Amino acid sequence: MIAVVDYGAGNLRSVTNVLNRIGAQYQVVDDGRSLIGATKILLPGVGHFGQLCDALDKRDLRSTLVDALNNGVSYLGICLGMQVLFAQSEEAEGSRGLSIFNGSIRKFDSSERIPHMGWNTLESRAKSALLEATDSEQYAYFAHSYFCPVIDSTTFTTSYDSNFSSVIEHGNIFGLQFHPEKSGQLGIDIITKFVGL
Amino acid sequence: MLAKRIIACLDVANGRVVKGVNFLDLRDAGDPVELAARYDAQGVDELVFLDVAATVENRSTLVDLVSRTARNVFIPLTVGGGISSVDEARAVIRAGADKISINSAAVWRPELVHELSNEFGSQAVVLAIDARRDGEMWRVYTKGGRQAEQMDVIEWAQNAEQLGVGEILLTSMDADGVQAGFDLPLTSAVREAVRVPVIASGGAGALGDFSTILKVADAALAASVFHFGTFSIAEVKQYVADAGIVVRK
Numbered sequence: 230m231i232a233v234v235d236y237g238a239g240n241l242r243s244v245t246n247v248l249n250r251i252g253a254q255y256q257v258v259d260d261g262r263s264l265i266g267a268t269k270i271l272l273p274g275v276g277h278f279g280q281l282c283d284a285l286d287k288r289d290l291r292s293t294l295v296d297a298l299n300n301g302v303s304y305l306g307i308c309l310g311m312q313v314l315f316a317q318s319e320e321a322e323g324s325r326g327l328s329i330f331n332g333s334i335r336k337f338d339s340s341e342r343i344p345h346m347g348w349n350t351l352e353s354r355a356k357s358a359l360l361e362a363t364d365s366e367q368y369a370y371f372a373h374s375y376f377c378p379v380i381d382s383t384t385f386t387t388s389y390d391s392n393f394s395s396v397i398e399h400g401n402i403f404g405l406q407f408h409p410e411k412s413g414q415l416g417i418d419i420i421t422k423f424v425g426l
Numbered sequence: 427m428l429a430k431r432i433i434a435c436l437d438v439a440n441g442r443v444v445k446g447v448n449f450l451d452l453r454d455a456g457d458p459v460e461l462a463a464r465y466d467a468q469g470v471d472e473l474v475f476l477d478v479a480a481t482v483e484n485r486s487t488l489v490d491l492v493s494r495t496a497r498n499v500f501i502p503l504t505v506g507g508g509i510s511s512v513d514e515a516r517a518v519i520r521a522g523a524d525k526i527s528i529n530s531a532a533v534w535r536p537e538l539v540h541e542l543s544n545e546f547g548s549q550a551v552v553l554a555i556d557a558r559r560d561g562e563m564w565r566v567y568t569k570g571g572r573q574a575e576q577m578d579v580i581e582w583a584q585n586a587e588q589l590g591v592g593e594i595l596l597t598s599m600d601a602d603g604v605q606a607g608f609d610l611p612l613t614s615a616v617r618e619a620v621r622v623p624v625i626a627s628g629g630a631g632a633l634g635d636f637s638t639i640l641k642v643a644d645a646a647l648a649a650s651v652f653h654f655g656t657f658s659i660a661e662v663k664q665y666v667a668d669a670g671i672v673v674r675k
Contacts, residue, residue: 416500
């Protein structure tokens with residue numbers, strides 16, 4: 230069963246619309262207990278890093294999530310759902326993420342327009358299980374002001390002000406900074422790949 | 427590299443697309459869900475639904491429209507028209523909208539910007555400004571362009587940025603519906619005054635209008651030229667790309 234995590238702020242509708250389109254079975258869950266037994270976890274995040282971290286504790290999701298990730302359950306975090314895999318963010322200094330990855334989420338430099346809003350290209354950095362590198366440009370839809378640094382597990386980067394991680398893959402753990410549910414066919418293909426893993 | 431966006435706007439009333447000149451004389455321009463799918467197939471980067479007949483009665487019609495569109499079209503969707511509270515915004519966001527566009531309600535009660543960006547994040551809040559030149563300044567208009575406000579467009583844009591808007595959708599009432607080109611001076615002035623992306627709207631009539639405005643604006647929005655088939659979105663993108671501007675293909 231695919232669990233789509235509802236932590237109270239995210240707009241899940243667009244993600245579940247894609248799951249419906251590709252005929253994937255899923256369940257929307259909003260606390261840790263209902264997450265137990267999930268074979269795949271999808272966390273579409275919008276809003277504020279601090280809000281999400283608070284919700285993880287309030288809804289008893291944090292330890293169940295970390296256990297699931299450690300036990301090999303496939304996880305796909307979208308936007309904030311990717312950022313929360315890191316330990317901390319400039320967006321909410323006191324808040325604690327899931328600390329799967331080292332490093333910290335930073336705000337874009339003010340030399341660029343903020344938010345980073347619109348379609349930008351994905352540059353391949355390492356082999357990916359979700360998306361094949363192509364010779365032609367691959368555009369995805371972004372809407373964010375904070376970004377994940379490039380780390381060992383980064384498979385695609387995107388350039389805005391500087392290079393940041395647009396796709397991260399670490400074993401069973403996947404993160405996308407862009408919105409696959411709003412990136413047309415490219416995004417539908419990525420979610421289909423994840424569902425079929 | 428971040429691409430400049432071509433956005434199609436669908437003015438909707440009672441579940442249908444409509445279009446008028448200078449905000450008046452509305453004509454039927456088709457079924458919104460069908461049009462949205464057609465524009466998506468042509469490569470549009472984003473869609474905007476503006477409910478120009480926003481009333482309490484047809485709010486559920488709008489929510490239903492958003493929901494049906496979001497089930498079929500997997501690109502960003504902004505919805506506006508008469509949204510004046512967090513609850514109203516939540517209804518369209520839950521239906522599948524990615525961003526909400528606010529206009530008059532924010533002019534009359536600027537804290538609305540802050541409330542919405544707090545709740546949904548800045549990236550989900552678009553401030554629509556209807557602007558008309560008035561001597562040396564541009565004046566803010568509300569009520570779909572019918573009411574002049576004692577407010578300067580540049581100051582309002584800067585205030586709203588402080589309050590947390592993620593984007594400004596700037597419509598030139600002088601240029602709107604006339605199809606004689608986007609309003610370059612207005613767009614340049616606002617874009618220089620803020621750090622959020624600025625979408626230029628009003629005045630698209632020829633392919634060259636898009637390449638001209640996109641040298642300044644982050645995105646260009648049009649309605650009638652697409653609805654009435656003057657040219658397709660694919661033609662606009664090809665033209666703009668040939669002019670050396672980065673667009674998604």
